[in-house]
Amino acid sequence: VKGLGGYHRACDALNAAAVDRLRQRKHREAKPFAIMLPDLATARLLCHVGPAEAALLESRRRPIVLLRRRADIALPLAPDLAPVYATLGVMLPYTPLHHLLLRAFGAAAPGRLAVLVMTSGNLSDEPIAFRDDDAHARLATIADGALAHNRAIHMRCDDSVMHVVGGSAQLLRRARGYAPEPIALANASTAQVLAVGGHLKNTFCLLKGRQAFVSHHIGDLENLETLTSFREGIAHYQRLFDIAPTVIAHDLHPEYLSTRFAQEIGDRRWGMGDSDGTALDIAPQLPTPNPQLLIPVQHHHAHIASVLAEHGLDGPVIGVAADGTGYGTDGAIWGCEIMRADLRGFERLAHLAYVPLPGGDQAVRQPWRVAAAYLQGAFGDSWLDLDIPFVREARLHGPSLGTRWRPLAQMIERGINSPPTSSLGRLFDAVAALLGLCDEVVYEGQAAIELEMLAAPDARPYPFAIAEGAPALLDVAPAIRAIVGEIERGAALPQIAGRFHCTVAALLAEACERARAATGLRVIALSGGVFQNRMLLENMLALLEQRDFTVYLNRQVPPNDGGLSLGQAAVAAALVESERVTG
Known part of the structure; x- marks a missing residue:
């Protein structure tokens, strides 16, 4: 139709x-x-x-x-x-x-x-x-x-x-009915900026003066057809709004197609194309890229910057960015970050304690791997003797869990394809697997969504710990041990899922309280795909309002990676303006 x-x-x-x-x-x-x-x-x-x-x-x-x-x-x-x-x-x-x-x-x-x-x-x-x-x-x-x-x-x-x-x-x-309507910005940009977004749920953004033109939803940049749609969309918006960007902002991840696209545009090796294949330069006067023109923006900083940009805030604020995957400045996979942030930069104040991601992307598709990594962290090698269905049923079907786990444990020990991650999305996946909901997924976020759908409201958080440091570490090992105990006692799964949601909200609220004590800030920006979870977000809002925080959310762009391009563009414009004023 x-x-x-x-x-x-x-x-x-x-x-x-x-x-x-x-x-x-x-x-x-x-x-x-x-x-x-x-x-x-x-x-x-x-x-x-x-x-x-x-x-x-x-x-x-x-x-x-x-x-x-x-x-x-x-x-x-x-x-x-x-x-x-x-x-x-x-x-x-x-x-x-x-x-x-x-x-x-x-x-x-x-x-x-x-x-x-x-x-x-x-x-x-x-x-x-x-x-x-x-x-x-x-x-x-x-x-x-x-x-x-x-x-x-x-x-x-x-x-x-x-x-x-x-x-x-x-x-x-954000697509039909909303794009290409511009988002009004508080400060005018002296540079015209193209931000190319992320890898999943991609959008791009063209910024000119006080207007940010965030594109319609492009999709996941995982095939030629979607990449072609991305290129055609940029060329169309350039013509439509008469924008010839001289600054390009992109994600830090070196393997994202959007990052490679930006870098090759900067090198003048990858022209834009219309549907008929005609080459179109995205910025005809763009010289060889340099740090002032090709600007990498950390993934979670861009999430928080998208909230600042759409609400006309300069910052600094306490930013809470929570999602599945984002390339960190230390090379780890970030995904649960508490930061002091403004449009020009950020300081990482706290994050979820790292766990290994055995098999890298394969662990995203198979949440049981992440669950096993969390159990290993909470119980050591004795987790294979736990009397819970996650372990027990694996012994009855096919290769035992121990047989499947041993090569992964060796990969972790040797540092082979097991990057450390602080991803809150992966923690949701792990708990979903522990409860028997989803050992493997067929689409992004499936395990976490099934966990949310199962959860019954419950205001009793499981225990957790926060280790002081720079940055502080949010430790959920006590919660994992408590969840295993509940499973062993036969507690209702909806109750466990609800208490887990309550735990995450309480943990993040306590981290924000400590961030306020360290920075004196009381304004919070929440962003990232995990905050599409309505139960978690509403729990968070209630706790933060009780603690007298002022909270801002994404409203005009999605909290997921569909809002990244706006944040990238706002950061790039602020950095260019800061350099112009000071230099």
Whole structure:
């Protein structure tokens, strides 16, 4: 079905066989599908809809809004629509064709809910199809029919995704309806800046004067098709807003395609390309790169800077950046960072104590590895004798856990492909694996999401420790031991998951309290993909407000890596301006 920013794949959301067939054809094993409903009344039949959520659904921007499913009625939806999730991604029609389609679909079966799956028209990990010829070529073998119109789409743009947290809307994916609307900045930039974002959930940002033009959602830069979409998007925005950047900001990670792209642009070896292959220089006057023009920005500093930029803050603030992966200045994989930060720099005040990531990226795909690393840290070698299902069941199926663990332990001991990480996202993965939810994942964040969906609210944190130092170390080994004890005693898994969420919130709040004592700061900026977790974020906000902190969140850009480019651009502009003023 052709929309405003591209094609959707659509099917009857009440038809289990159709939903299963769509999953098979799209190669999408577990990620939830969004649904389109004819009106707000239908949404209220399926989900809890508050005033803020209703306003979003009916707004001119028409995003997908994550709504809590109603548990008081049996929903007629296909079971594989959003497996495990306690929420549904819901949107209302936003083109005349959508209205006509839903009206006809409802008329075909009177008395039956008119609910359509509406998911991006692509195969998994590819950009959404938006040109008619490309859509027909790519989707013809995986769709049974097509419904189109005669208005050309000039630039692909996915649906935006939002939820309501802390009483206000927060973007999780910024695209149709929001991009390319500029974000107003407090200070004018004397330089025109291109920030190329991160690797996952990529966006780019072009900055000119007091306006930051953050792109639509590009996606994960893991294939040629997405990289081509990224390059075309930059060229399109340059033409649209008459920007010829002389400063390029990028992530520290040397292997990100966005980093390599920025470096090769700076070297004038990689031109921009239109869809017809015509070379386009991104900055015709860009000289050989030097530290003033090609500016690396640490991943978590960029997260915090994105909050400062959209709220017009100069800092310094206490920044709490929590996510899955970010390249640190020490070469480790950071992901739970407490920092004193402004737009020009940061000081690392505290972080989650490092654990090894056995197998590197393989440990991200197999959370049991991270769980084993945490158990090793908490119990030593005796963890293989623990009487918990995570260990016990592994003995019954295939190679024993000990057999699988020994080569990984040797890798850790010898420092082979086992980088240290302070990632909070990996800690969530580890606990999900310990509870038997997810030994392996098929999409980013799956284990952590399943843990959140399982959790029942519980205000009793497990024990933790904070070791003083520069930076201080946040130690969760006491919590891991307590969780194992609860599993051994047969405690309910939702209770354990809820107490874990409470523990993380309490740990971060205590770290912020210590940061305030050290710096005198009482303003906090929260950012990073972990803060998409509504239970964790709402726990954090309550604790920080009790302690009389002023807290800022991402609202105009996502807290995940989709907001990185804004932070990178703001940091680069501030550094250039600082150099101009002082030099």
